[in-house]
Amino acid sequence: NHDGIIELPADAPVGQKYVDYANINDVLIEVEITPNRGDCVSIIGLARELAAAGVGKLINPAAKPVPSTAPSPLPPLEQRFGADEPKTIRKFAGRVIRNIKNGPSPDWMQKKLLSVGMRPINAVVDITNYISHTWGRPLHAYDVDKLSGNPYLRNAKPGEEFLALDGKTYKLDETMCVIADDSGAICLGGIMGGESTGCTDETTSVLMESASWDPMLIAKSGRKTGIVSDARFRLERSVDPALTIEGMERATQLLLDICGGEACEPAISGEDDVPEIVIDFPFSEVKRLTGLTIGKSEIKAALTLLGFWVSGSGDVVKVAVPSWRTDIKIKADLVEEVMRIVGVDRVPVEPLPALSGVAQKILTPIQNRRRIARRALAARGMHEAVTWSFISKDQAQKFGGGGRETALANPISPELAHMRPSLLPGLLAAAVRNANRSYSDLALFEVGQIFLGDTPKDQRTFASAIRTGTAGLTGPGRHWDGKADKVDVFDAKADMAAALDALGFDMNKAQLVEQSAPWAHPGRAGQVQLGPKNILGRFGEIHPSILAELDIPGPIVGFEIDLDALPVPKRKNSVAKPPLNASDLMPLKRDFAFIVDGDVPAGKLLKAASSANKSLVSGVSLFDVFEGGSLEEGKKSLAIEVTLQPRDKTLTDEEIEVVSAAIIAAVQKATGGELRS
Incomplete structure (x- = not known):
């Protein structure tokens, strides 16, 4: 409380430290208090702890009521x-x-x-x-x-x-x-x-x-x-x-x-409506939770020193919690107090149990799928992103969510007010941030949780990815040997197929239907399913209206896979790969062109041709689609290449004709198409 130099009296002893002369030489100790120990944010609270630990004796006389000399001039508040x-x-x-x-x-x-x-x-x-x-x-x-x-x-x-x-x-x-x-x-x-x-x-x-x-x-x-x-x-x-x-x-x-x-x-x-807490405390709980072997009298003494009231003489006693210990609620809290006072150093050291030399699998099936999906998408040149689980209500509605069930009770901001129904909004937001910094060709993926409702079954694990600009499988940017192509729906389909293949799922066993997701461009999207109620994933081009709202140039394509919906593969008797069963005979290739209705999907035709003779047909691929010209309106031509792989002997011309006729008949039955002359 002085400005400048402090003037001391003439009898002040020369050479003595001022802190000793002024009697301001108290030892100060800084104590960090955890949030649950409000009782220790005081001198008396710390003194109580020290006394319980054996450092001195607590002196805290009760406050005596002060007599009143007049009625209160103010009423109770x-x-x-x-x-x-x-x-x-x-x-x-x-x-x-x-x-x-x-x-x-x-x-x-x-x-x-x-x-x-x-x-x-x-x-x-x-x-x-x-x-x-x-x-x-x-x-x-x-x-x-x-x-x-x-x-x-x-x-x-x-x-x-x-x-x-x-x-x-x-x-x-x-x-x-x-x-x-x-x-x-x-x-x-x-x-x-x-x-x-x-x-x-x-x-x-x-x-x-x-x-x-x-x-x-x-x-x-x-x-x-x-x-x-x-x-x-x-x-x-x-x-x-x-x-x-x-x-x-x-x-x-x-x-x-x-x-x-x-x-x-x-x-x-x-009134302070603070109920008295009394805990039924078995002495055996100390041994069970800490391994400490302590006598009943020592446990009672430790609790009594801390201000607890202990009543009873059997193996289970009643312990009343003092009013200042608002952090004590259950038996385990009392065990912790006993361990603190008797000393953590008394807890016996126990070696870890010996384990077998071969580590057991520690990943759950869904954890394993997450890991496989990450590796597969990274192998296709994509970069992993981690985005917010919260998005705005408007974004959630555009991607199939936005209902009351996924609204946050206390959102950080209106832009983060709903749990995400898809991983794509976060990936698109990342694409926008990169595009604003001149990185317009991106391939991003994320594996994480999406939320379709407020029940546990509505929380699903998805793998999603996007490609923007020219970021195809061969890499973004211009090339000296040709024009850089923009990404399209087939890039998204190929990425999805590669991820499913890595996850052990055969795309040929699924139904590929032309059905657009809420976020997809109509006619440039598809859905992979095992029946109408088991949707494995969707792919397609992002809808132009969403791109316009984000103010980002297209095209952008993406996909999403529901990892929880994938069927569990059959357990194999052995982890060893089966022996290679390659034929010594040369494969044969035959081309067929069929005229079908314009709304017949190519996949239906391919599936019919594959099933015509499973022992000989080893592959079917589409290589041409033609509409217009001399074809009737509403018709199209689909040309396929069929690979025949003989196993036992070389096929004769008659055998080849029989297989070809079976393929034509199977396609005609499945699609109503005719062989193009």
């Missing part, structure tokens, strides 16, 4: 909360002390506060800070003469401004509790008082407040306003509810001793 409004406060105790003489606090108190980094202000304020640091009970004092009417409790109004003791103005909302009078908010409950009723050296009457608040609501209000105060730090970690009245009594006595005055009767409103 009225709680003006709506029926649906959250009640931040549980109990409010207030006491008016009149005719005080405020001024500097005693030197011993100032030294205590300075040692913990608190700046002494005046006796009234210093007493509240001293009680807070010593017993962990935050208090607040109001100048009674500055009150405008009787104070009361209410929730703040939306946008209400509050000038706090730190000189800053904060905007409040309806989720925050304030103490108010006729002029407005005079205190942000449990966090910081207001400047309008602050105590100064001229204060002669104070209202000493000690209240019990809801820790969660205090934490929310603190985060919203950004105020970091000692009161908030303690109250959001929970404060012993038994200290509500005791803290007010201690502050009242100190105030009378230092500033004089007259104490009026306390005005109390609300």
